[in-house]
Amino acid sequence: MAEVATRRRRGGGRAGNALRRGGEVIDQMPWRLPINIDRPTEPLNEEGVAAIHEGAMRILEEIGIEILNPEALEIFREAGCSIDGELVRMGRDFVMEMVGKAPSEFTITPRNRDHKITIGGKHILFGNVSSPPNYWDMEIGRKVPGNREMCANLLKLTQYFNCIHFAGGYPVEPVDIHASVRHLDVVYDKLTLTDKTMHAYSLGKERVEDVMEMVRIAAGLSHEDFDASPRMYTNINSTSPLKHDYPMLDGWMRLARRGQGLVVTPFTLAGAMAPVTMAGAVAQSIAEGLCAIALAQYINPGCPCAIGTFTSNVDMKSGAPAFGTPEYMRSTQMTGQLARYYGLPMRSSGVCAANVPDGQAMWETSNSLWAAVQSGTNMVYHAAGWLEGGLIASPEKFIMDCEILQQIQRYMEPAITATGPDEIALDAIREVGNQGHFFGIQHTQDRYTTAFYQPYLSDWKNYEAWEAAGAVWTPERAHHIFKEIIGGFEPPPMDEGIREELAAFVERRKREGGAPTDF
Secondary structure, three states, rough: OOOOOOOOOOOOOOOEEEEEEOOOEEEEEOOOOOOOOOOOOOOOHHHHHHHHHHHHHHHHHHHHHEEEHHHHHHHHHOOOEEEEEEEEOOOHHHHHHOOOOOOOOOEEEEHHHHHOOOEEEEOOOOOOOOOOOEEEEOOOOEEEOHHHHHHHHHHHHHOOOOOEEEOOOOOOOOOOOOOHHHHHHHHHHHHHHHHOOOEEEOOOHHHHHHHHHHHHHHOOOHHHHHHHOOOOOEEOOOOOOOOEEEHHHHHHHHHHOOOOEEOOOOEOOOOOOOOHHHHHHHHHHHHHHHHHHHHHHHHHOOEEEEOOOOOOEEEEOOOOOEEEOOOHHHHHHHHHHHHHHHHHEEEEEEEOOOOOHHHHHHHHHHHHHHHHHHHHOOOOEEEEEEEEEHHHOOOOHHHHHHHHHHHHHHHOOHHHOOOOOHHHHHHHHHOOOOOOOOOHHHHOOOOOOOOOOOOOOOOOOOHHHHOOOOOOOOHHHHHHHHHEEEEEEHOOOHHHHHHHHHHHHHHHHHHOOOOOOOO
């Protein structure tokens, strides 16, 4: 592997937009909230949207959703839904009335107000990989269980890269920390190593309440100020087919009551947990998602909600999940049409089934990410670092994915498609005429430093120059960049009194036993 010059520049926090590699400084793009300027891809006509909506309504009315949380069950009963044991059937008028109360756009403000995000409208935002139990990097060279150091390093990448807008769940599960207190240590790391929008797992009362309190402390807020506007969010998954479990609905309802961000993402794999047809899988996914949104709106009308999609297919030869497939892309686009039909912000994912950061990993992830763009997605989960269908997190993959994310953000810039006189450049064309070239003329000289996207990872040298420089393959280059970022990383600033209060809360909750590990 080629050697990389050691960097001592700031790698996180308020500064650090540049990375020194081989004596060359390469700037990453500045923090921004990208606006998707493209029209969505809409594979369904008006009748197709109506057919999937009708299917979702009939699932809710005729088949029903199992609600495994007794409190939620009683709320649905109070709302006038039909209850048969744990099976809830609800009329479309109730569902559509409740969904109509949800805002089409909302903001979440983390402890650093400069990293406030807007979910909805034409915004498209990207988050880190979340929840894999395993880790892979080139130095280790094999799949291993995650630990706290690995988790912290991926959080540092989350903070470092401006194209990552929110910190999702644990970027890798630190299985060296007992499950009863894991949330305390990891959320402490998240709040001190990053200052971006924070997530809470809805896995029981204690975890959700602890995370809300830690986010409140880190931002220096009163309880009233925390409740006044969204400061964090949760994402829950239904248990497909057609179930919502106890702990996730518990957290969902707790955050709904306090006006925090809510994202529901059914995990429907066509051919296994949903019909083999993509229209049937999307209809089932929509029904499962709308059920949770109706519950939240009944509890707290107007609370911020987004509907997610994780609809893909399985390999019918092995039963393994597949991602970034043509079916995945179309189901994401179709769900985008339904989200706009309901006036809801949408979440999708940047995912792949590859086991290492190779060509398969990048074409499947690129398909997933461009499907997010095409669908009008507002919030892209797992946008950087995901491998093996979500079972592995990789820093090299994280670095490689951020190259794609930066290119997508550059693609969104209106300047690329501007058509004013300076862009049409008739004077420049006249100056060059039928002979010569555009390299040396003033029009080019005035613009050449910003005219085109400049990659930090891609290598544009020809083969001979690449070979002379050490013949370093893309994952190896990504590994060097990862080491550079971690070696020079400095956390974002935090008031020392707040840090102490946060640490004291963690220690107190640990003494109290943290959270139960059974539900």
